[in-house]
Amino acid sequence: MAGVLVICESKQGRLQKTSRQVLSAGRRLAEASGEALVAAAFGPDAASLAGDAGSLGAATILVVADPALGEYSTEAHTAAAVRLIEHADPSIVLLPGSSNGRDLAPRLAARLGVGVASDVTGLEWVEGKLRARRPVYSGKAIAVVEVDGRPAIATCRPNAFPIEPAGGSAAEVVSVDHQASQPRARVVETKIPESEELTIAEADIIVSGGRGLKEAANFSYIRDLAHAIGGAVGASRATVDAGWIDHHHQVGQTGRVVSPNVYIAVGVSGAIQHLAGMSSSKHIVAINKDAEAPIFRIADLGVVGDLFQILPLLTEEVKKAKEQH
Amino acid sequence: MNSVVCVSQVPDTESRIRIASDGLTIEETGLKFIVSPYDEYALEEAIRLKEKSGGDVTVVSFGPDRVAQALRECLARGATKAIHIKGDSGKADSLGIARVLAAAIRETPFDLVFLGKQGVGTDNSLVGPMLAELLDLPHVNVVTRIEIGEGSLTAHREIEGAEEVIETTLPAVIMAQKGLNEPRYASLKGIMAAKKIPIETKTTGDLGLTDDEIYGSRVRVVSLSLPPEKTAGKKIDGSDPAAAAAEIIRYIRDEAKAL
Ligand SMILES: Cc1cc2nc3c(=O)[nH]c(=O)nc-3n(C[C@H](O)[C@H](O)[C@H](O)COP(=O)(O)OP(=O)(O)OC[C@H]3O[C@@H](n4cnc5c(N)ncnc54)[C@H](O)[C@@H]3O)c2cc1C
Ligand SMILES: Nc1ncnc2c1ncn2[C@@H]1O[C@H](COP(=O)(O)O)[C@@H](O)[C@H]1O
Numbered sequence: 050m051a052g053v054l055v056i057c058e059s060k061q062g063r064l065q066k067t068s069r070q071v072l073s074a075g076r077r078l079a080e081a082s083g084e085a086l087v088a089a090a091f092g093p094d095a096a097s098l099a100g101d102a103g104s105l106g107a108a109t110i111l112v113v114a115d116p117a118l119g120e121y122s123t124e125a126h127t128a129a130a131v132r133l134i135e136h137a138d139p140s141i142v143l144l145p146g147s148s149n150g151r152d153l154a155p156r157l158a159a160r161l162g163v164g165v166a167s168d169v170t171g172l173e174w175v176e177g178k179l180r181a182r183r184p185v186y187s188g189k190a191i192a193v194v195e196v197d198g199r200p201a202i203a204t205c206r207p208n209a210f211p212i213e214p215a216g217g218s219a220a221e222v223v224s225v226d227h228q229a230s231q232p233r234a235r236v237v238e239t240k241i242p243e244s245e246e247l248t249i250a251e252a253d254i255i256v257s258g259g260r261g262l263k264e265a266a267n268f269s270y271i272r273d274l275a276h277a278i279g280g281a282v283g284a285s286r287a288t289v290d291a292g293w294i295d296h297h298h299q300v301g302q303t304g305r306v307v308s309p310n311v312y313i314a315v316g317v318s319g320a321i322q323h324l325a326g327m328s329s330s331k332h333i334v335a336i337n338k339d340a341e342a343p344i345f346r347i348a349d350l351g352v353v354g355d356l357f358q359i360l361p362l363l364t365e366e367v368k369k370a371k372e373q374h
Numbered sequence: 375m376n377s378v379v380c381v382s383q384v385p386d387t388e389s390r391i392r393i394a395s396d397g398l399t400i401e402e403t404g405l406k407f408i409v410s411p412y413d414e415y416a417l418e419e420a421i422r423l424k425e426k427s428g429g430d431v432t433v434v435s436f437g438p439d440r441v442a443q444a445l446r447e448c449l450a451r452g453a454t455k456a457i458h459i460k461g462d463s464g465k466a467d468s469l470g471i472a473r474v475l476a477a478a479i480r481e482t483p484f485d486l487v488f489l490g491k492q493g494v495g496t497d498n499s500l501v502g503p504m505l506a507e508l509l510d511l512p513h514v515n516v517v518t519r520i521e522i523g524e525g526s527l528t529a530h531r532e533i534e535g536a537e538e539v540i541e542t543t544l545p546a547v548i549m550a551q552k553g554l555n556e557p558r559y560a561s562l563k564g565i566m567a568a569k570k571i572p573i574e575t576k577t578t579g580d581l582g583l584t585d586d587e588i589y590g591s592r593v594r595v596v597s598l599s600l601p602p603e604k605t606a607g608k609k610i611d612g613s614d615p616a617a618a619a620a621e622i623i624r625y626i627r628d629e630a631k632a633l
Binding site: 123124127147148149151152154155156158159160162163164165166167168180184185186187188189190191192193194195196197198232233234235236237238239240241242246248250251253254278296297299302303304306310311313321322325328331332333334336340345346347348349350351352353354355358359362363365366367370371 | 385387388389390391393400411412467468469472494495496497498499500501502503504505506507508511512513514515516518528531532533534535536537538539540541542543546552553591592593594595596597598599600601604606607608609610611612613615616618619620621622623625626627629630632633
């Protein structure tokens with residue numbers, strides 16, 4: 050066997066959105082290289098992803114069904130991924146650029162003695178080699194890298210690749226056995242915040258607040274709009290450092306890099322380190338009272354005005370627009 | 375408790391980036407270099423452990439002559455030893471860098487190895503897990519808190535919308551995330567004391583590595599370019615809040631197709 054192997058993640062028996070994106074990216078590469086697209090998944094639910102994987106163009110899904118792999122562990126998943134690669138001998142391995150994908154890829158690569166192109170926003174097959182595009186220096190430059198070695202490994206930035214349904218029937222499930230081992234580092238607890246908030250990593254719409262909000266309590270303006278529009282709450286570092294909101298909301302160089310369909314920056318000046326985290330968003334709206342704020346240089350729609358006046362009206366309008374559906 | 379901290383030196387995040395004439399690297403003349411921000415959290419945590427229970431904090435950097443400055447800064451903040459492995463780290467890929475660091479660390483006694491979760495600039499987030507694998511040690515990535523136990527360690531790892539509490543045996547490799555601590559500044563006393571500590575220099579040959587192991591790139595930059603100038607979009611006057619809200623709605627609905 051050979052091909053493009055996509056290591057997928059699932060939640061409650063469905064493929065994660067980022068994994069769907071990677072399967073679609075993988076299908077394009079598979080078409081270019083004339084190879085098969087092969088999905089792979091771990092844990093007790095893995096086989097139930099066959100339908101999802103097939104609909105995105107995978108003919109086969111390799112499954113390591115060991116129940117111990119239901120929860121991510123670097124060491125256990127590295128060992129299982131090595132087994133998959135021995136089994137499939139792929140020329141390319143793609144993973145989602147999620148927390149776990151970005152943890153697994155380098156450990157796996159070091160074991161195999163190969164390299165990784167990480168957090169890529171574009172992939173191409175050029176003369177028998179994988180070429181990847183990745184923004185560097187906060188998006189101030191774009192690098193194109195060529196990945197040698199077999200397999201060539203890449204992690205894909207969330208939301209950088211569109212999901213393209215292929216209309217295929219369920220993928221054929223192939224079980225791969227592996228030798229379970231006792232990892233030295235194990236998860237003893239997972240703490241999920243009580244409010245089931247949408248996270249900025251995967252959201253299609255992000256509403257971000259900056260120091261223009263003046264105080265912590267005013268993040269309610271951002272939350273209300275985010276809630277109405279079905280988006281996630283983002284934040285500038287200045288607000289995180291001020292203790293107005295938790296760090297996992299921070300967008301930017303020392304926060305998360307996001308590329309949602311819509312990014313609404315409210316009272317955010319647009320410092321270079323903030324732009325680093327959001328400039329690849331597809332549609333950028335900025336609300337700022339300073340017409341000279343740098344955020345306007347990259348905004349597709351810039352509104353020079355007072356957030357405290359505009360946001361409540363905007364939230365109301367969004368609610369109305371949603372009701373019409 | 376002995377710690378090793380891997381430190382990378384990167385262009386200041388405010389820098390204007392220019393592409394060198396080779397079309398593959400950045401122009402370094404005139405650039406200001408800093409200790410990569412996440413490495414500061416890594417260093418701070420190691421210094422705090424030393425202050426609590428003794429031992430050494432050895433900072434290691436692989437790179438050209440200029441990285442000696444980054445190591446000096448780390449000594450001034452409280453590291454007790456520094457190793458500079460000389461080489462053109464910009465021409466090595468992440469696995470090459472991890473091999474160099476692994477070889478240097480094997481010669482140093484340690485209980486914990488700290489790195490940044492990501493080198494700011496190239497933003498790979500690869501060296502840490504690769505190094506842990508080469509040292510055959512467990513690692514915990516994106517760590518916001520650690521507690522040391524008897525021969526073990528508990529670390530909090532940040533993931534999408536949640537936090538994992540991970541228990542691992544020691545020695546282990548930790549990748550620091552923002553939030554782990556508040557890094558200190560160097561004191562004048564620290565700066566003076568650091569001047570007396572020699573920086574040990576080594577070549578990659580001293581570590582028994584061949585150029586091919588380090589520079590035989592598995593990931594090679596084939597072009598580096600500036601992104602196309604983004605043409606600023608439409609800018610409207612929001613002094614009429616209702617009209618502004620209506621225009622935003624129109625944009626999100628008709629152009630982003632998100633309503
Ligand atoms: C190494 C390093 C890493 C960093 N990493 C990050 C990072 O990851 N993410 C990040 O965001 N920053 C980061 N920063 C910080 C960054 O440089 C800025 O300080 C920060 O982004 C500023 O946040 P802000 O836009 O909320 O605040 P400010 O720059 O203070 O901007 C507030 C804005 O609100 C506007 N405003 C005020 N009142 C109103 C109103 N009533 N209506 C509308 N607008 C209003 C103002 O005009 C202003 O533009 C980093 C800095 C360094 C040195
Ligand atoms: N040349 C280097 N010398 C020492 N440590 C390094 C070097 N490059 C990377 N590191 C370490 O590896 C971490 C992750 O870097 P990266 O994988 O490049 O994002 C950094 O935060 C450093 O701790």
